[in-house]
Amino acid sequence: MKHVMKTDQSPTTIIIRLMVGVVFLSEGVQKFLFAEELGVGRFAKIGLPSPEFLGPFVGSCEMICGALVLLGLLTRLAAVPLICIMLVAMATTKADILAGDGFWAMMHASRTDWAMLLGSLFLLIRGGGRWSIDRKINSRWKY
Template sequence: MSMRFDRLLHSDAPPATLLIRVMVGAVFLSEGIQKFLFPGELGVGRFTKIGLPAPEVLAPFVGVVEIVGGTLLLLGLMTRLAAVPLIINMLVAIASTKVPILLQRGFWNMAHDSRTDFSMLLGSLFLLLVGAGPRSLDARLSARTGNRT
């Protein structure tokens, strides 16, 4: 395994990082699955209502990103890499759904409606910065190489 790849896996984060990984991963996994289970309310229909382009392509794409990314976070596998598309996902979600609420209904309505979005964004950013922690597949893979950075 290359030194650069090992840096991606290595983490000095505390064991409690597992709690953040499970919370963020489970929510993304659940939301991704629901885009397929309830396409009218949470998938293509919602993306159409919001006015996102090509909703019939974008909604399933986002659903797959959330399912794959959430699963990787739950496993602690390629955690930093998995966090990147999830961060982008949340930035787009906030821009497309929460900024209009801010402009139309004000700060407090937006703050209330965006609490999960901001939690998911900050949780994903945290995992990008600190990695998966010791209770993860990343830690096992990194330990096998013996390369520490």
């Protein structure tokens, strides 16, 4: 477990944590508040299977993992489902744009997706940084 919580000493990692955590936490909450537009209804519209299950499941994952990222608790572990969410989101919502409108239209439409994907990958690689609960817990373990 100590390797999952291992992190670097970078003080600037908190900027990426704030960006990724706030966006995912907010999006997860909105999947419940605006279920027809952003949750179950949206998942049904784009043709995902079992939208009644997937909408709340994805929303819950986004809220829980977003909160963990904000706290810097189990940051690397929390980044994994967020990366999966972004890969599925990009594949299911941006492929049609790419096919219909071309590369640049797809890149424009997916700019937030890319930021969340790359931010989550950064956190998977680097961990929570200097101001994280991971660092506080990890510094207490002897190697």
